Amino acid sequence: MSGVSVAKDAEDAAPASGDLVVLSNVNKHFGALHVLQDIDLTIARGEVVVVIGPSGSGKSTLCRTINRLETIDSGAITIDGKPLPQEGRELARLRADVGMVFQSFNLFAHKTVLENVMLGQTKVRRTEKKQAEAKARALLDRVGVGTQADKYPAQLSGGQQQRVAIARALAMDPKVMLFDEPTSALDPEMINEVLEVMQQLARDGMTMIVVTHEMGFARSAANRVVFMADGKIVEEATPDQFFSNPRSDRAKDFLSKILHH
């Protein structure tokens, strides 16, 4: 654990080369429901931000607005200084730089594991097939599923599928990775294998936005915890501060409900 905190401190000390993701005054409605209310959030390069909160608080929606899988009603989102473009080629190009990992894995069911990791490289980045395959195999080894390369997603366990999904996102060399409840659909014994891959990623300096219920991960890997409730960011703090001494009543209430089991 000490190794982790050293790495974190080193990053904190390094001059932040600008803000990578900036949300300012973002609002979104689902019909009458105001799911995102005046959200302001800035994520620096190399930072690991964990978003937690009760279900229905808008944290998944927040995550999905960052690569415009959800549109917003007002406000602005910029990634690496560029505002999110309208649907089209330009948005596709930008999405290639933003990795996303879903709760339900969403691996391409008709493609093998290897093809899943190669497809974005060859079709979006126009990488040579050979080169793409070499990279895909290296990434699959890195997340520990190298031996499953020729299987179809349905033949893998949930934990393995999610690690493939992480490899698929990493294959695009993303500037930032979004994790939308990556372990919520997993059997308990498979959660750790996914979290370990994410820990490693955080240690390697990847910028990450993680929506999760894994408080252990938040404690050990996050630079900052963002607590959301009812569509608003209620509290932002370092993990130590947040878990030992939450300021808002809403956060105290939330923590008391989840930490006493």
Added chain:
Amino acid sequence: MNVLLDNFSEFRDGFIGTVEITAVSSVIALVLGLLLAGFRVSPVPPLRFFGTAWVTLLRNTPLTLLFLVFYFVVPEIFFPGMSSFLLGSLALGFYTASFVCETVRSGINTVPLGQAEAARSIGMTFTQTLRLIVLPQATRTVIPPLSSIFIALTKNSAIAGAFSVTELFGWQKLMSDQGYDIVPVFVWVALGYLVVTFAISGAFRLLESRMEVAR
């Protein structure tokens, strides 16, 4: 005397005509139907409108009326001198395309939304997402209803006979004009159609079982 053996060359021409118009309009219907389905799920509103308009207009028009339009209006305005075979194929193909479109669209809807979201999240464009991720997975569910559509197309091609296209059903009129007993004539015509429709359903069943292995 035997109605089939005495008039076999006409019967053969009619059968080949039916196979030809079925093949050509099937290709038109399939290509156009896929394109229209793409339009109908596209994020571009004018394309969506075009797809919807096409389906609404052509699916709800009696096919005979469509043939009338194609034979008497289209050549006047667009393509004077187009062969009756081509006009018939276009009418049948355009009409069937609207059914293919809706079938493909229902297939698209069976593919979980997450598949398209994952494709878009790694930077695929709408067309790439549809072509590489969604349509291949929709194919399996679309094949059984498509088979019915193409069988219906085969039988609908009989209408082209009334518009001076040589095809199987037209042979019946030829024979009854010559005074042959109508019952055996219809039996032979029916058998001719069965050969084509059985071939179609067989081909689709083969396709279906092959898809199963690929999964």
